[in-house]
Amino acid sequence: MMAAMRSDETPAPDYAIEEQLTAAGATRVAGVDEVGRGAWAGPVVVCAAVTDMTVPPQGLTDSKVLTPRRRTAIAGELEGWVVAYAFGAAGPEEIDEVGMTEALRRSAVRALEALPERPDAVILDGKHNFLGDRVSSGRPWPVRTEIKADLRSVSVAAASVLAKVYRDTLMAGLGHEEYGFAANAGYPSPVHQETLKRLGPTPHHRLSWSYLDDLPQWRHLKKHRPEIEGQLSLI
Template identity: 45%
Template sequence: MSPAGSRRPSLRVERALQRDGHRVLAGMDEVGRGALAGPVTVGVVVIDETCRSAPQGVKDSKLLAPHARVAMVPRIQRWAVAHGVGHASAAEIDEIGIIAALRLAGCRALAATGIRPDLVILDGNHDWLTAPEDIGLLAFAHDDPVETPPVTTMVKADLRCSSVAAASVLAKVTRDAMMVQWGAAEQYAAYGWVENKGYAAPEHLDALRHLGPCELHRRSWRLPGGVDDDGDPAVGCDQPYPTAPTDLTRVGER
């Protein structure tokens, strides 16, 4: 087992932050940032001092087998004070850019919890949740404005903090289920999303070259088949953006 795989997240960081006065904490993580199709998805898990150690086996979602991630979801939901998952669609990514889309998905995830935590622990070294002062809080017309709480960033937080690892599991399972359900539909089957979840796998790139992008692709990105030799958009699926599926049990093997 690699050194990264042998690490086990704990609540040490969270307990230290709680002793500093941040009683209600939210671990947050995202998945799908580098995909070519589908949403970017943010998971959030809220805990307080009453939450004991996380369910056994909770770790960064990338280190868990698909069936283990799915089995972990109800245990995480029972353990947390509150939890939520938010998405920003491919169309929204095209409209506002990936960083603002991450912020939008994060705000939606926080809104789903119904709780404003004292502090958000964000995986990585960049605070993409807090809106720059010059643009104010991001909100679409159909979203209620969300005042983002204070944020602390931490590199490898998904390996160190149980709350962040748990959030990564919720985000990964939810997004995978969406991509599998869409990928099983006839009009999207050629892209191989059941297996690749919208990432740049060879079969996905080949389908893009032959079919062009569909409405679930991030069309503002440089996609194979996105523009033909005459400079015109390539022909792909052109249907309204479908409703996100909610069945989290239909996930693939990757």
């Protein structure tokens, strides 16, 4: 199936990947995407979304392509359109304890296990299967990794938008206005970086991140990173 073209020439996601999986026997496909991997503060959040493969809300695409206003509007439409969706998250303390790779895996498992019905196939954005094969139910999900799936798959695009709006709303509600969380969602904006230099990290900051190496007065707070894969979170 050829991807449709949006009015701005950005290819719209379609169901080509979902159709390949259903043709192979899957009856319920979940799109999975994460947000917050590269932030310095706040949780990493994973959303799992299941659709009925009907026409999605107009303008749906990767959340990063959308303006905040449009993203919020589409998320509102998606909430009543998708068959099911659920979130899983890991907070900064858990990220510091187990590393980003494991935190992503746990968040994805939590999201998938929170769905009302178990999907029998998962489309995961990216080239790495961070979901792995260890789940509390004892049965792993068949995973299809796809680079830029949030631009190509309707299910993953829906998960991308829902996860982004959910996490942005959560970050805006944390307070600490001087760090600019409502605007930067915990990512290293200039305001965020300058405030960190002056006031140091909050309880919402990840203390195993390398940004603390550049803050001599707060460097003593840095926690040991348990795995080298955690460095990927800074990319």
